[in-house]
Amino acid sequence: TMCDPECIIPKTQPSCLVYSFGVGQTCSFEHQVWTEHPNCEIHLFDPTPSVVRSSSKICPTLELSRRLQFHPWGLGGYQTSLNIEGKTVELLSLGATMSRLGHSGRTLDVFKFDVEGSEYDALRYSFDKKEMPAINLLLFEGHMGGPPNLTVPVAFRQTMTRLESAGFRLYHTERNPYGSWADFEAAFVNKTALQMSYSAKEL
Secondary structure, eight states: OOSSHHHHSOTTOSOEEEEEEOOTTOOHHHHHHHHHOTTEEEEEEOOOHHHHHTHHHHOGGGGTOTTEEEESOEEOSSOOEEEETTEEEEEEOHHHHHHHTTOTTOOEEEEEEOOTTOHHHHHHHHHHTTOOOOEEEEEEEEEOOBTTBOHHHHHHHHHHHHHHHTTEEEEEEEEOTTSOTTEEEEEEEEHHHHHHHHHHHHO
């Protein structure tokens, strides 16, 4: 769920940057963003070997616009690799990804990720290393875990605190009906970006 997308990314805006990690078997969200905001530069990421092999079938839109690009690595932090489908795949932090793609210093209009439990490590690393870029909308799927493993709930609480301290405000959350009982969707908006957008509209 995007918070007032026309306000955050006006159709008159000449360009925008979108990162989506963990594409999986569908790119419906990315296709919708591209359809409504054709000036957006959209980068899709997924290191899963089966997804890499069939990326053009999973997201036919990739064949329609150079503004949509697929990359075969995942979102990491302190963890830099992962075994998926019997293969060791590469994980890059958000800062390292932006550097590799030549986007360092740019604002991420939308940062979306579903990385199956690695979300807290990735965000903690970005905060710890002070490489968190300017982000307008941050959307992710969280995984809470539960007793007797309390490590994940603690990481969740710490992450929420750091996001709020960085100026993000939670505006939507819901349980993921297709995941486990502890999986949820969370959406944050950067309060500074929202204030600037509404001020511009008033002018």
